[in-house]
Amino acid sequence: MSRITLSRYLIEQTRSHNTPADLRFLIEVVARACKAISHAVSKGALDDVLGSMGTENVQGEVQKKLDVMSNEILLEANEWGGHLAGMASEEMDQAYQIPGRYPKGAYLLVFDPLDGSSNIDVNVSVGTIFSVLRCPDRNGATGDLGEEAFLQPGTKQVAAGYAIYGPQTMLLLTLGNGVKGFTLDRELGSFVLTHDDIKVPETTQEFAVNMSNQRHWEAPVQRYVNELLAGESGPLEKNYNMRWIASMVADVHRILTRGGVFMYPRDGRDPAMPGKLRLMYEANPMSFIIEQAGGAATNGTQRILDIQPTSLHQRVPVFLGSKEEVERVTAYHQE
Ligand code: AHG
Ligand code: MN
Ligand code: MN
Numbered sequence: 001m002s003r004i005t006l007s008r009y010l011i012e013q014t015r016s017h018n019t020p021a022d023l024r025f026l027i028e029v030v031a032r033a034c035k036a037i038s039h040a041v042s043k044g045a046l047d048d049v050l051g052s053m054g055t056e057n058v059q060g061e062v063q064k065k066l067d068v069m070s071n072e073i074l075l076e077a078n079e080w081g082g083h084l085a086g087m088a089s090e091e092m093d094q095a096y097q098i099p100g101r102y103p104k105g106a107y108l109l110v111f112d113p114l115d116g117s118s119n120i121d122v123n124v125s126v127g128t129i130f131s132v133l134r135c136p137d138r139n140g141a142t143g144d145l146g147e148e149a150f151l152q153p154g155t156k157q158v159a160a161g162y163a164i165y166g167p168q169t170m171l172l173l174t175l176g177n178g179v180k181g182f183t184l185d186r187e188l189g190s191f192v193l194t195h196d197d198i199k200v201p202e203t204t205q206e207f208a209v210n211m212s213n214q215r216h217w218e219a220p221v222q223r224y225v226n227e228l229l230a231g232e233s234g235p236l237e238k239n240y241n242m243r244w245i246a247s248m249v250a251d252v253h254r255i256l257t258r259g260g261v262f263m264y265p266r267d268g269r270d271p272a273m274p275g276k277l278r279l280m281y282e283a284n285p286m287s288f289i290i291e292q293a294g295g296a297a298t299n300g301t302q303r304i305l306d307i308q309p310t311s312l313h314q315r316v317p318v319f320l321g322s323k324e325e326v327e328r329v330t331a332y333h334q335e
Contacts, residue, residue, distance in 0.1 A: 006031055006171065006182050006191040019175055022105055026083040026132060027159060030109070031171055031191055033077035034128050034163035035184060037070045037114070041126060041165045050121050058093040058313055059278075066120050067091055070113035070128060084109055085135035086145040088312055090281055095145050095312070107158070108133040108150055112281040115162075116247025125166035127249025131285040132159040147312050150280065154305035160285035164249045172198070172256065174292040179256070200295035201259035204322040206241045208251045209263040216267035220300065220332035225263075248277065252286050252320070256293055261325035265300070266317040275299070275317035279309055283316050296326040300333040 004012075010027060013019040044050055053063045071091040078084055079096075082103035087096040090112045098104050109132055116126035133152050135145075161173040169184035171191050181195025207228050214225065231239040243260070245251050251262050266274045277283050287297035287304040297304045297320035307316065319329050 003185075004193040005188075006173075006193070009180060009182075009193055013175055017175065017177055020106075022083045023107065023132070023158060023175075025081060026078070026105075026107055026109065027161075027173065027175075029077050029081055029083070030074070030130055030161070031163075031182075033074045034169075034171060035189070035191075036073045036077070037066075037128055038163065038165050038169040038184060040069055040073070041066060041114075041120070044123065057091050059090070061117070063091065064114070064117050064120050066126075067114045067117055074109075074111055074113050074128070078109055081105075083107055086149065087111070088147075088150050088280065089113055090278060090313070095147055095150060097144055106135055108135050110150060110281045110285075112278070115249045115282070116245070119245070119247050119250075124245065124247065125164055125250040125253075126247050127162050127164040127253075129162045129249060129281055129285050130160065131157050131281060131288070133157055150312055151309040153308050154279075154284035154287055157284060157288050157305075160288040162249050162252070162285065162289070164253050166250065166253075170194075170253070172253070172289060174289050176288075176292065179289055179293045181256075198256050198293050200256055200290060200293045200322055202294070202323045204259035204261060204325055205238055206243060206258070206260040207263070207325070208243050208245075208255070208260060208321075209265070210244055210246070211242070213265075213267050216269050217265050218268070218300075220329065220335070221263070221265045224329045224332050248282055248286065252290070255295070255321045256289070259322045261319065261321040261329070263329070264318045273315055275315045277315060277318050279304070279307060279314045279316045280312055283318050286318075287320060290320045294323070295321050296323045296330075297321075298326060298330045300330060 010024040055063045080102045083105040088110045111130040163171045171182045179198040182191035183194040185192050228240045264277050290297050299317045
């Protein structure tokens with residue numbers, strides 16, 4: 001049986017869905033960068049890649065060596081190919097300009113180079129999340145690309161995906177017509193299609209949330225989580241199991257595999273920080289994937305993909321996964 005590699009899948013998409021050649025090339029390059037990151041992550045202490053850099057990113061978070069390395073791998077892989085007009089990343093304050101010596105292209109690439117940083121040093125799954133947007137017409141402007149170009153709602157994404165560096169390295173991808181899962185075959189050096197047409201079950205008995213923040217949540221989330229915990233004898237009349245890996249890629253990957261609801265709610269500690277997760281490179285790409293797999297994603301009051309972003313590193317509350325549960329917790333916010 002011949003295997004369908006990522007490259008072959010992308011070529012077939014060009015034929016069946018008119019996927020432009022430059023978008024196909026972009027995805028290929030991102031996938032190649034993810035292979036390099038997977039390799040770096042797997043070396044761990046052997047290559048002295050664990051631990052911190054002693055620096056902070058724009059969000060005031062300590063940067064791990066692998067955060068910085070992964071960011072550089074993605075920038076270097078993508079800057080020269082002529083398919084991008086600019087990039088933005090969790091690890092960079094401002095938009096990254098394509099160096100003048102290279103051609104520029106039609107797309108914008110936004111990424112979380114290494115998601116789940118707190119898990120790097122303890123050998124638990126981490127990943128890379130990415131989102132692809134079209135660069136708006138700049139009316140002939142030639143200067144630096146500003147942050148405004150990136151501030152498009154998630155509905156404008158033309159592709160999104162993530163790589164998970166776990167027991168297997170996998171790449172999950174949507175081009176807007178379903179979700180495909182590829183597993184890295186290290187002997188072949190290729191991502192091979194292993195999960196065709198991924199679907200999130202509509203109902204579930206599993207939830208994911210960091211319970212240590214419970215006392216800071218708003219009333220609708222308190223009510224919902226209390227109902228989940230009440231189990232069979234509560235209003236939901238079934239028992240729920242809980243999982244929290246603290247790498248969004250790994251929690252979302254589990255939900256894509258066997259269902260569940262993932263929450264990172266707003267909490268009352270810092271009004272300037274409405275949630276922890278970032279809209280542009282965490283919530284939007286994951287919401288696009290989840291919706292394409294038949295699930296739902298909201299910030300409690302609104303579909304995440306409809307949010308008009310106001311800044312590159314903006315944070316949002318996130319509720320995503322199995323439709324029934326996301327709709328329930330969203331309805332509680334409206335009551
Ligand atoms: P990052 O490592 O890119 O900063 O993202 C970490 C995020 C996300 O992956 C995860 O769901 C969440 O932080 C975990 O947060 P807690 O440590 O507060 O549970
Ligand atoms: Mn992250
Ligand atoms: Mn990160």
